[in-house]
Amino acid sequence: MKPGIYLIVFLLIIPFQASLLNPLSIAGIKPDLALALLYVIGLITGPIEAALVGMGIGLILDIGSASFIGVAGFTRGLAGLSASLLGRKVLDISSPSSGIFLAAFSLVEDICIALFLQLCYGEIPFFSLLASRIIPRAIYTGALGVALLHLLAGRNVLAALKRRDVQKEL
Amino acid sequence: MPGLIVKHKKLFFVFFLFTLLFWLVTVQVKNGRFSFIEKPVLYVSSFFERIITWTFTSVESVGSRYVFLVHAHGENERLKEEINRLQLDNAVMNELLIENERLRDALKFKGLNPLASITAQVIGKEMSPTSSTITINKGSGVGIEKDMAVITPAGVVGRVQAVLAGSSKVILLTDPGSTLAVRVQRNREEGLLEGKLVNCALKYVSYYADIQQGDLLVTSGLDGIYPKGLAVATVVKVTKREASAFQSVVAEPVVKFSRLEETLVFKK
Numbered sequence: 001m002k003p004g005i006y007l008i009v010f011l012l013i014i015p016f017q018a019s020l021l022n023p024l025s026i027a028g029i030k031p032d033l034a035l036a037l038l039y040v041i042g043l044i045t046g047p048i049e050a051a052l053v054g055m056g057i058g059l060i061l062d063i064g065s066a067s068f069i070g071v072a073g074f075t076r077g078l079a080g081l082s083a084s085l086l087g088r089k090v091l092d093i094s095s096p097s098s099g100i101f102l103a104a105f106s107l108v109e110d111i112c113i114a115l116f117l118q119l120c121y122g123e124i125p126f127f128s129l130l131a132s133r134i135i136p137r138a139i140y141t142g143a144l145g146v147a148l149l150h151l152l153a154g155r156n157v158l159a160a161l162k163r164r165d166v167q168k169e170l
Numbered sequence: 171m172p173g174l175i176v177k178h179k180k181l182f183f184v185f186f187l188f189t190l191l192f193w194l195v196t197v198q199v200k201n202g203r204f205s206f207i208e209k210p211v212l213y214v215s216s217f218f219e220r221i222i223t224w225t226f227t228s229v230e231s232v233g234s235r236y237v238f239l240v241h242a243h244g245e246n247e248r249l250k251e252e253i254n255r256l257q258l259d260n261a262v263m264n265e266l267l268i269e270n271e272r273l274r275d276a277l278k279f280k281g282l283n284p285l286a287s288i289t290a291q292v293i294g295k296e297m298s299p300t301s302s303t304i305t306i307n308k309g310s311g312v313g314i315e316k317d318m319a320v321i322t323p324a325g326v327v328g329r330v331q332a333v334l335a336g337s338s339k340v341i342l343l344t345d346p347g348s349t350l351a352v353r354v355q356r357n358r359e360e361g362l363l364e365g366k367l368v369n370c371a372l373k374y375v376s377y378y379a380d381i382q383q384g385d386l387l388v389t390s391g392l393d394g395i396y397p398k399g400l401a402v403a404t405v406v407k408v409t410k411r412e413a414s415a416f417q418s419v420v421a422e423p424v425v426k427f428s429r430l431e432e433t434l435v436f437k438k
Contacts, residue, residue, distance in 0.1 A: 011218070011325070011436070012218060014211070014214075014215035014219075014224075014294075014296075015215045015216075015217075015218030015219040015221075015222055015294065016218075016220075016295060018215065018293075018294030018295055018296045018305060019218070019219040019222040019223055019226075019293060019294045019295075020222050020283055022226075022295060023226070025295075025428065027428060028297055028428030032295075032298075048180045048181065048184055048353065050189075050312075051184050051188075052184065052187070052302055055187055055188075055191065059191075060211060061298075063206075063207060063208055063211045064211050064212065064215055064296070064301060064339075065296060065298065065301040065303055066193075066203070066301040066302070066303045066331060066341045066345050066347050067203075067298075067300035067301040067346075067347075068195050068196060068198040068199065068203055069195075069198065069203065069204050069206075069361065070191040070192070070194035070195040070198070071195055071300060071421075072300065073191045073194075074188060074191040074195065077184075077187070077188060077191070078188075083183075085197050110299040113299055113300050114299055114367075117299075117300065117346055120199055120346070121346045121364070122417075123364075123366060123371050124346070124366050124367060125366055125368055125369065125420070127365075127383075128368050128369070129299060129367055132368050133299055133367070134299055137298075137299070154346060
């Protein structure tokens, strides 16, 4: 994809996540827009590009939050890489099954981070965190991803982007 | 080997970046969080957050203020503000009462001054599984500084982590990086409250201390950040283990962060 698009994503990801999604918040839980977007990018671009974009988005989120810088950079890089590798196997990326994959991505990433925090700080109520934040967020993110892919597929954006990327690779 | 690296240089570059990020995290675990390029990121994000919040607020106010309730809305806002102020006064009075009951010298008591605070609107909220922060629409332009206490009339919200001219990032009580000195309002037992994402943990409370479910924790003022006597959290679970010298106390913040819209920043 064009660097300009990535620049817009990098600039707007925190305000969109922190402010625009507020009306969608249910009991303080919001979908993870950055992960959903990264998943879409991963599905339509190559693994290296997706990993780099994932690291970039993750680093921006890390800097904007209060967590250690590099945690989301690392996990989002892996998420982008995995989504891209998955994108090569999936025939119809706009199918609802993508939502399940995305929810699984979110779940695995958040569980890894929670375990990491448990190691760093200790006494993190893991199961409470899982039930009250991680699982609802994963489901919500999966649903957002499906909506996003459906929207892009409906406007043929996805097919056009993927075609251009495949041509570039060839 | 060099040939292999040249052939797969992009792959090695990505692997190198992953290793670099991993190293960066391990360094911070040891030495604390880095805060480089925090301000430019906060500047850009708060700029857009302001626009988004302004848009939402404008649309909302057109609906509620001008179309439906012209006078009632203004009156409601004024009364809400008054209730908030009275609640804060009440919290201060309760503390003063307890102080007096223990026959301490009233003159030495440095009470809270609700006037020395700045009202700020929440323009961004992020409660992810890694951290809990909010962005407020006031910054150094009105005198906000790093590590100032952020509260609501109900109780403590957190402290300012980064400041720009027109906005600030606030670290919430539940963030794992947040710690504050508290005491149990009922019996003055002291401890350190640490954020645990979904709730907080009261640390370093002796095994023999009398802590009960429902006890209110208030700021002790010993950390030099939060004024003394503000409501912080309610004890929800107390566990005593024979092997440990300390009790394990879980507390829930009195402020509901998911419903947070406005805050007060205490000027030092």
